[in-house]
Every structure is written in C-alpha cells, then in structure tokens.
Amino acid sequence: MVSDAFDKLEQELRRGVVVLAVLSQLRELRYGYELRQSLTDKGLPIEEGTLYPLLRRLEAQGVLSSEWRTADGKPRRYYALSPEGERLFRRLTGSWRGLNEAMGNLLEAS
Template identity: 50%
Template sequence: MSLGVDNVSNVNDHLDKLMQELRRGTLTIGVLSQLSEPQYGYSLVTMLGDKGIHVEPGTLYPLLRRLEKQGLLDSKWDTNESRPRKYYLLSKTGKEVYCLLVGEWMGIVDSLNHVIQQKGEEENGAD
C-alpha cells in the first residue's frame, strides 16, 4: 500500500498532535518521579532527557509552578551560588499523590498492553 505525499503529511500532522497529547499526559508523572531529592529546573531537563523524556524548559517551568501551587512540590531558593536556583522537592502530599499515580499508571499500561496484544493476536489469526 502506497501513501501519497498529501496523505503522509496528514498522517504526520495527526501523529504529531497525538504524541504531544501523550507526552503532556505523562510528563507530570515523569517529573514527580525525579523529585525525591531536590532538583532545579535545568537539572530536571537534563535528567529527564538522559532517560529519554525530552522536555523543553518552556514546558517544564510552568508545570513546576502548577505542581507547587497544587501543593505537590515544595521549593526553596539557593542563593549561595553565583546564580540563584530554585530547587523543587516532593511535598508530603506530592509523595502520596505520586505513589497513587504510579499505581494508576501501572494499571493503565497493563490494560493497554493487554488490549494491544489481543488486537495483534486477532489480526494475526485473521491471516
């Protein structure tokens, strides 16, 4: 089956939008997973990137502020260095929410894996 240039472009547009939605939905749990120890924004960008989760600072910083406002993160400024840095750490509530999110995430992944595997078996059986 051959896809025309217009169709490939259309598929790529849809894929880009869906991937953006998927990343946005999973970024919170990825960020929370890295904050059992204090981290500042750039260190989080680097840590997540090293683990295959690429995030732009312009996406991360608003998320950190929102999570802090929601009471999931504590923060403090370190002004001892030449450049002040705001460090973030999971709050007590943040730790509890993170643990619950991980449980939910594992359930979702298990369910999706089952659905995808079942669909693959149905398609292979139809040959």
C-alpha cells in the same frame, strides 16, 4: 494529513505522562536545569517552556515545595515533592501501572 494527526496524538500522550515523569525525578531536591537533564537522559526530553510553568503550577497546587539556594554564586530554585506530592506520586504510579498493563493486554491482542 496522517502525519499531522500522529503529531497531535503523540503530543497528547506525552502531555499525559510529563507530570508523572517530573514527580518521579523530584523525590530528591533538584533545580530546573538538573531536572530537565535528568528527564532527557532517561529518554523524555522536555522544553523549558513546558517544564517551568508546570513546576510553578504543581507548587501552587501544593504538590511541590521549593527553596532558593545559592551555589557558585548563582541563585537557583530547588524543587522536591511535598508530603502531598509524595502521596500523589504513589497514587499516579499505581494508576500508570494499571493502565500500562491494560494497554499491554490490548496491544497484544491486536
């Protein structure tokens, strides 16, 4: 029972940070697999079934721009932050830092 609760709550925590993590890695042009590898290498593995719908949603919201490129004969869609995405990234980063500091204070007290 406790394990089920932990799994669900951990999933909620991850869901909250995945957008910021993705934005942090798209300050330069990357294609999906490369982005996924970068996140995994930095300690935040993400499933394809989560990443690609998120990329499409962020692009539809104007946060990302994308372009198709053909390298080695394989067409790949590359993503990067749009100007709106840059602004959003800066705001979310500030919010994250504030929350992280507050949580640090709260957890030290316990």
